[in-house]
Amino acid sequence: MNKRAKHDIRPPKLADRFLSWFCKDELLEEVKGDLYEFYRVESEDGSKAKANLKYWFHVLNFLRPFAFNRKRQNTNSIIMYRSYIKTGLRNLKKQKLASGINVFGLAVTIAISLVVYALVEKQFTLDNFHKDADRIFAVQSQIDWNGTEEIWGKSPMLIGPALLSEVPQVEQSTRVFVSQATVRFEDKVFNESITFADPSYLEIFSFPLIQGNSNALEVKTNVVLSSEAALKYYNDLNVIGKELKMVVDGKPQLFIVAGIAQQFPDNASFKFDFLVALQNVETAYGISLNDWDNIRNESVFTFVKLDDSQNAEALSSTFEKYLTVVNEINKDWQIKEFKTHELLSMARNGQFVKEPYASGSTPQILVMFGIISLLLLVSACFNYVNIAVSMAQKRLSEIAIRKVVGGQRKQLIGQFLTENFIVCFLATVLGAFIAVYFFLPGINVIFSGSNYYISLTEDPFVSLFLFGIFLVLGLSSGAYPALYISKFRPVEILKGKLHKAKRNGLGKFFLTAQFFLTFIAIVSGLLFTSINEFQKDQDWGYNPKNTIVLPVSGVEQFTAMREFAVQTPRVKAWAGMGNSIGRSRSQQPIQILEERHTVRTFRVGPGYLENLETPFISGRGFDEQLFTDQKSIIVNEEFMRKLKPTDMSEAEFTVKIGTEDFNIIGVVADFHFDNFFSPIVPVIFQLEKEDYNYIMLKTVGQNLTATEEVIKTEWARRFPDTPYAGFFQEEVFDQFFRETKSLKDVMSFVAYIAILLSSTGLFGLASLMIFRKIKEYSVRKVLGAKSKNIVALVSKEFFVLLGIALLLGLPVSYFSFDMMFEQIFPGSMDGLSAVPFITAIFILMGVILITISTHIIQLLRTNPVKNLRLE
Amino acid sequence: MKGTQLGEFEELVLLIVGVLYPDAYGLNIRQEIHNQTGRKVAIGAVHSALSRLGDKGFLKSELADATHERGGRRKRLFQITASGKRAMEKNHEMRNSLFSQIPDLALKGLNYG
Numbered sequence: 010m011n012k013r014a015k016h017d018i019r020p021p022k023l024a025d026r027f028l029s030w031f032c033k034d035e036l037l038e039e040v041k042g043d044l045y046e047f048y049r050v051e052s053e054d055g056s057k058a059k060a061n062l063k064y065w066f067h068v069l070n071f072l073r074p075f076a077f078n079r080k081r082q083n084t085n086s087i088i089m090y091r092s093y094i095k096t097g098l099r100n101l102k103k104q105k106l107a108s109g110i111n112v113f114g115l116a117v118t119i120a121i122s123l124v125v126y127a128l129v130e131k132q133f134t135l136d137n138f139h140k141d142a143d144r145i146f147a148v149q150s151q152i153d154w155n156g157t158e159e160i161w162g163k164s165p166m167l168i169g170p171a172l173l174s175e176v177p178q179v180e181q182s183t184r185v186f187v188s189q190a191t192v193r194f195e196d197k198v199f200n201e202s203i204t205f206a207d208p209s210y211l212e213i214f215s216f217p218l219i220q221g222n223s224n225a226l227e228v229k230t231n232v233v234l235s236s237e238a239a240l241k242y243y244n245d246l247n248v249i250g251k252e253l254k255m256v257v258d259g260k261p262q263l264f265i266v267a268g269i270a271q272q273f274p275d276n277a278s279f280k281f282d283f284l285v286a287l288q289n290v291e292t293a294y295g296i297s298l299n300d301w302d303n304i305r306n307e308s309v310f311t312f313v314k315l316d317d318s319q320n321a322e323a324l325s326s327t328f329e330k331y332l333t334v335v336n337e338i339n340k341d342w343q344i345k346e347f348k349t350h351e352l353l354s355m356a357r358n359g360q361f362v363k364e365p366y367a368s369g370s371t372p373q374i375l376v377m378f379g380i381i382s383l384l385l386l387v388s389a390c391f392n393y394v395n396i397a398v399s400m401a402q403k404r405l406s407e408i409a410i411r412k413v414v415g416g417q418r419k420q421l422i423g424q425f426l427t428e429n430f431i432v433c434f435l436a437t438v439l440g441a442f443i444a445v446y447f448f449l450p451g452i453n454v455i456f457s458g459s460n461y462y463i464s465l466t467e468d469p470f471v472s473l474f475l476f477g478i479f480l481v482l483g484l485s486s487g488a489y490p491a492l493y494i495s496k497f498r499p500v501e502i503l504k505g506k507l508h509k510a511k512r513n514g515l516g517k518f519f520l521t522a523q524f525f526l527t528f529i530a531i532v533s534g535l536l537f538t539s540i541n542e543f544q545k546d547q548d549w550g551y552n553p554k555n556t557i558v559l560p561v562s563g564v565e566q567f568t569a570m571r572e573f574a575v576q577t578p579r580v581k582a583w584a585g586m587g588n589s590i591g592r593s594r595s596q597q598p599i600q601i602l603e604e605r606h607t608v609r610t611f612r613v614g615p616g617y618l619e620n621l622e623t624p625f626i627s628g629r630g631f632d633e634q635l636f637t638d639q640k641s642i643i644v645n646e647e648f649m650r651k652l653k654p655t656d657m658s659e660a661e662f663t664v665k666i667g668t669e670d671f672n673i674i675g676v677v678a679d680f681h682f683d684n685f686f687s688p689i690v691p692v693i694f695q696l697e698k699e700d701y702n703y704i705m706l707k708t709v710g711q712n713l714t715a716t717e718e719v720i721k722t723e724w725a726r727r728f729p730d731t732p733y734a735g736f737f738q739e740e741v742f743d744q745f746f747r748e749t750k751s752l753k754d755v756m757s758f759v760a761y762i763a764i765l766l767s768s769t770g771l772f773g774l775a776s777l778m779i780f781r782k783i784k785e786y787s788v789r790k791v792l793g794a795k796s797k798n799i800v801a802l803v804s805k806e807f808f809v810l811l812g813i814a815l816l817l818g819l820p821v822s823y824f825s826f827d828m829m830f831e832q833i834f835p836g837s838m839d840g841l842s843a844v845p846f847i848t849a850i851f852i853l854m855g856v857i858l859i860t861i862s863t864h865i866i867q868l869l870r871t872n873p874v875k876n877l878r879l880e
Numbered sequence: 881m882k883g884t885q886l887g888e889f890e891e892l893v894l895l896i897v898g899v900l901y902p903d904a905y906g907l908n909i910r911q912e913i914h915n916q917t918g919r920k921v922a923i924g925a926v927h928s929a930l931s932r933l934g935d936k937g938f939l940k941s942e943l944a945d946a947t948h949e950r951g952g953r954r955k956r957l958f959q960i961t962a963s964g965k966r967a968m969e970k971n972h973e974m975r976n977s978l979f980s981q982i983p984d985l986a987l988k989g990l991n992y993g
């Protein structure tokens with residue numbers, strides 16, 4: 010710009026260029042002159058930097074409407090973009106079907122990725138609303154079971170207070186104990202989960218109270234309610250001072266409402282409904298708050314708040330000391346190490362912890378969702394590229410004319426990119442709409458009880474994420490069509506040479522890739538469906554039918570229900586038990602020779618196993634009359650397989666529980682007690698004769714629900730203070746079924762979307778490929794080719810592509826799904842069946858045929874002369 | 881056609897153009913404004929006002945010769961047109977007439993206030 014280099018008075022070049030760019034030509038000369046003169050004076054008077062700054066200031070000050078270069082912008086910039094947009098919109102309107110397919114396909118995939126974002130985002134923001142959340146840590150125990158290490162969420166009762174008094178970095182600590190109780194106010198009686206905690210619970214965790222004080226827990230008889238609980242029992246939030254009756258472990262106690270918590274945030278991984286002082290644990294369960302006993306059900310969740318988030322390490326030195334104390338007292342439960350875990354990721358890692366305080370979603374499933382949404386996005390991009398390129402074929406003349414009259418390649422690229430961004434913009438808006446109004450509510454239904462939501466206004470990351478998707482999608486899907494189309498040589502197009510010369514290799518590649526992805530999606534949908542079916546037909550290992558299980562507390566309730574069972578003809582048999590199969594998860598340490606193990610234990614009354622019709626492999630069930638059965642156990646097959654020393658005969662095989670030896674009097678066949686995908690582990694049954702927690706009633710007749718009604722009425726008559734909590738044995742896996750059904754629903758949905766996407770992509774490409782070869786087909790027709798030959802000829806190309814896709818897709822999908830299912834449902838199926846894979850192939854073939862059939866029919870119907878006469 | 885009303889700053893610029901006759905151009909108008917009134921305005925503001933005055937027909941301009949100080953660029957010299965003169969006069973008259981109509985009391989009152 011400024012050639013007078015000798016005097017060192019050149020104003021900032023960039024500012025100059027900027028001015029030249031935006032300023033009117035006719036104004037430029039004088040303005041530049043003025044500025045230059047001004048700069049000269051300024052730089053002579055003072056420092057150059059200051060002059061530069063002033064120069065910039067004045068240049069920027071020229072950004073006024075009067076100075077704008079209207080005329081030049083008219084020819085190039087704004088009007089050019091306006092024309093891009095106008096032409097783009099016209100094109101979209103002209104090709105309604107193709108644009109509709111594009112926008113819809115992209116929108117659906119954007120919506121899916123938005124939903125996945127919401128799912129993932131929630132996992133990463135769990136519990137972050139607690140004040141100083143980064144300084145709150147949970148104390149967990151690591152336990153070594155003969156080489157396999159387990160992390161337990163709980164720690165000994167005294168560790169929290171000890172840390173508080175001995176480690177200066179610990180500012181606060183709280184202990185939490187969670188249990189069940191029956192809560193009653195007037196005629197409202199329900200079984201509820203009760204949180205027992207130290208008073209500091211309400212200070213460490215940010216659960217603000219709308220009523221009452223945060224020191225409420227200092228009084229033993231106080232209870233703090235959640236808003237929901239308050240509304241449930243009192244239908245009112247203004248209930249401070251009201252009484253609430255709780256029956257904890259059979260002991261009734263009166264509590265006074267001393268606080269109401271504000272509605273909990275959605276991303277709280279743990280909340281409470283009824284919060285009472287920890288001392289109540291002592292009263293209700295007889296668990297001492299003042300010793301180092303660490304029998305599992307007597308330990309608590311411990312949280313500490315440190316003065317600095319970096320100081321978690323400081324605790325570990327003190328941990329050593331407690332380890333010795335704890336392990337000295339609890340020989341059966343040797344803790345290897347205490348660990349701190351930060352609160353912010355506690356729930357997210359809850360899956361890896363035994364008995365976690367809170368737990369998020371399974372990480373594998375989140376990763377899976379992430380991959381799926383990415384693949385769908387890629388698939389939609391492929392689609393778009395294919396359709397865009399094929400549609401461009403119909404605009405060849407336009408492109409050629411544009412070039413001939415002087416359009417530069419840059420401008421053509423601009424035109425196509427603009428069109429592309431219009432499509433992506435529409436898709437992003439539509440996608441956000443679909444996500445918020447359809448997918449998220451759907452997700453919340455599928456994963457019942459979850460509350461996922463997206464807020465464009467509250468969460469700046471959502472808008473950023475959307476904008477990112479928009480940009481990436483726009484550029485990645487638009488670059489190829491724009492560059493490819495703009496490369497066409499106008500002369501060739503106008504001469505009509507082009508569609509002979511060009512072959513759309515990349516388009517075919519995209520289509521193959523899409524077939525590949527769709528195949529995987531269909532297979533996954535089918536696999537999850539088949540797994541779901543598989544579970545329903547699975548043999549449980551016992552007969553759950555016609556069985557009602559009723560939790561009872563105390564001898565009185567048990568005896569009453571037993572009497573009822575004996576009297577009513579509807580009940581065929583009954584049994585009492587301490588633990589119920591499918592519900593209870595209790596474990597206990599045992600010793601075989603010198604080796605320690607932890608095994609699942611069910612304490613059952615006589616007749617329980619017989620009533621469930623679990624087949625005995627050998628031996629017999631418990632006999633109430635035999636005194637020795639108190640010292641006997643029944644085990645499952647897996648127990649014998651895994652734990653019986655090989656050199657020991659069955660007769661001399663004894664198991665030490667606590668300090669006493671137990672004989673094995675019977676072996677039952679393996680059965681499922683958690684769900685079908687938890688591996689069957691060694692189990693022992695011990696005889697329970699008095700301390701029953703459940704009674705099982707084997708009923709007669711088909712109508713189980715009617716029988717339950719009778720039992721319910723009887724229960725309500727006898728125990729109005731206790732809610733009826735009976736359940737059908739058949740229902741114990743329902744929660745699990747729901748989970749796998751959710752997965753199945755999601756995967757099937759993904760498969761449908763994938764099919765939709767690939768068929769639309771195929772539709773676009775097919776029209777392009779037929780269009781290219783239309784003369785060949787016409788000539789063939791004229792020469793007498795039959796319809797079926799033409800059909801074979803056209804579809805052959807696509808089936809070749811499908812073949813290639815399958816060649817890759819079959820092994821890849823087989824091995825990856827085999828691995829994934831082993832992860833999600835360990836030990837469930839011995840390999841995958843071939844049926845889903847074959848079905849998927851047929852589905853894909855069907856989709857291809859249906860999609861291209863419209864084109865083929867059109868081809869067959871048109872008179873070949875019409876196509877040939879063009880030249 | 882744009883309105884022929886004179887804005888405050890426009891009027892100032894128009895007057896200064898007259899004062900500087902025949903040598904009025906962007907930068908020295910700005911300088912003169914500073915000298916006469918102490919107001920420091922951006923170069924862009926001056927040009928903007930000049931362009932508006934040009935549009936309203938109050939100023940005419942022509943390009944002068946290139947000079948060295950301006951990096952070899954020509955300056956645009958401004959002159960008041962007849963209608964510019966009329967607009968100025970109108971403003972002046974109107975102001976005088978309005979001022980003379982103010983009763984003495986009001987002004988005195990103002991002084992006490």
